[in-house]
Amino acid sequence: xxYREAGDFKTTYADxxxxxxxxxxxxxxxxxxxxxxxxxxxxxxxxxxxAILLPFLIYAIAAIGLNILTxxxxxxxxxxxxxxxxxxxxxxxxxxxxxxMDMVTDHAPVGRHDGHRxxxxxxxxxxxxxxxxxxxxxxxxxxxCLGLQQGAVVLQLLGLGPDQRAGTLPVRSGGDRAERGTLxxxxxxxxxxxxxxxxxxxxxxRVNRAAVDGDPRHGHRGRDHRGEPAEGQTERxxxxxxxxxxxxxxxSSRSTSARSRLARPSGSRNRSSCSS
Amino acid sequence: MIIIGGLGSLFGSFAGAAFxxxxxxxxxVLLVDTFGWDTAIATHFQFVVVGLLIMFFLIVExxxxxxxxxxxxxxxxxxxxxx
Numbered sequence: 001x002x003y004r005e006a007g008d009f010k011t012t013y014a015d016x017x018x019x020x021x022x023x024x025x026x027x028x029x030x031x032x033x034x035x036x037x038x039x040x041x042x043x044x045x046x047x048x049x050x051a052i053l054l055p056f057l058i059y060a061i062a063a064i065g066l067n068i069l070t071x072x073x074x075x076x077x078x079x080x081x082x083x084x085x086x087x088x089x090x091x092x093x094x095x096x097x098x099x100x101m102d103m104v105t106d107h108a109p110v111g112r113h114d115g116h117r118x119x120x121x122x123x124x125x126x127x128x129x130x131x132x133x134x135x136x137x138x139x140x141x142x143x144x145c146l147g148l149q150q151g152a153v154v155l156q157l158l159g160l161g162p163d164q165r166a167g168t169l170p171v172r173s174g175g176d177r178a179e180r181g182t183l184x185x186x187x188x189x190x191x192x193x194x195x196x197x198x199x200x201x202x203x204x205x206r207v208n209r210a211a212v213d214g215d216p217r218h219g220h221r222g223r224d225h226r227g228e229p230a231e232g233q234t235e236r237x238x239x240x241x242x243x244x245x246x247x248x249x250x251x252s253s254r255s256t257s258a259r260s261r262l263a264r265p266s267g268s269r270n271r272s273s274c275s276s
Numbered sequence: 277m278i279i280i281g282g283l284g285s286l287f288g289s290f291a292g293a294a295f296x297x298x299x300x301x302x303x304x305v306l307l308v309d310t311f312g313w314d315t316a317i318a319t320h321f322q323f324v325v326v327g328l329l330i331m332f333f334l335i336v337e338x339x340x341x342x343x344x345x346x347x348x349x350x351x352x353x354x355x356x357x358x359x
Contacts (some may be wrong), residue, residue: 052297059293064277064286071284 279330282340291341299325 010016020026044053060085069077281292303322307313333340341356 011337042351052301056293058296059277059296060290063281063289063293067278067281067284067289071282071288 278340279315280333280340282342283338283341285342287345288340288342291345296326 010021020029040053045080062080065084066077066080068077069080277292277296279292279294282288284343298304300319300322303318303325304315306307308319310314325341
């Protein structure tokens with residue numbers, strides 16, 4: 001969400017982490033959920049359910065997955081359709097092999113008007129699941145994603161909320177893209193793996209400390225006379241982030257601040273970085 | 277779907293999905309039921325429309341229906357005042 005209501009302050013940690021930070025969005029979601037669960041099953045017919053609503057929800061979920069990868073990351077996805085086909089076939093096999101797994105919709109309290117208990121409520125279940133990640137730009141959708149990171153396949157959990165954007169994925173190209181690039185907006189919840197590197201090497205605490213406090217050999221608090229991070233300082237910060245990637249030369253001093261936030265240990269969050 | 281709905285927008289995913297689902301229904305009602313076209317021709321015409329819309333949105337509005345919806349909301353907030 002790109003806006004915040006005036007006077008809508010967060011006073012607790014739970015308020016700060018809630019899924020719908022804005023009351024209007026929260027009430028709107030409750031309203032849509034109420035309509036989808038309590039009204040739509042009673043007024044919809046089979047044509048609208050099977051030919052309109054269900055394909056719309058299925059396509060919406062598929063489009064969200066593809067849009068995250070293509071629209072946000074700018075990557076070409078060749079496996080989205082395959083994953084969706086695997087999921088659809090798995091659902092079909094589970095529903096036919098284990099009919100009792102359909103209890104969520106069969107025992108739903110609504111949708112019994114035509115004698116088929118829960119039949120018409122089934123579109124509402126994927127509707128709820130589809131609305132949850134699609135509630136706006138401030139969503140906290142957590143979607144699993146397999147990706148390549150430093151030559152190894154890692155499982156990343158992507159959250160699109162602004163709170164999670166504090167931990168951004170360092171991109172391989174230097175410059176401003178690390179701070180406002182599309183890939184840089186995608187957080188990686190496996191940041192410890194990025195910090196420690198795939199070889200298991202932990203970041204050097206002395207290097208982090210030098211990045212925060214500055215090294216007296218490189219001017220005041222790690223900056224040169226122009227206020228920019230000193231040459232050795234920039235290289236050291238990049239090495240902390242990339243670790244074994246052996247590409248500190250790709251880092252520029254403009255992108256050092258974002259990367260230094262990643263490399264900063266948790267105990268020193270309140271300290272001011274030398275490059276910020 | 278995501279090209280028409282809008283690249284990089286979650287609302288665009290829903291808008292593109294709704295558009296792709298409702299487009300055949302709208303074309304059937306318009307071309308077959310109203311103008312009396314043949315069903316096969318109307319189905320083929322649907323592919324033409326989708327292709328033209330993809331080219332249109334890629335050239336004119338890459339952010340798709342989501343951006344058009346945002347522009348419409350901004351206009352309506354100020355309407356009828358120009359500034």
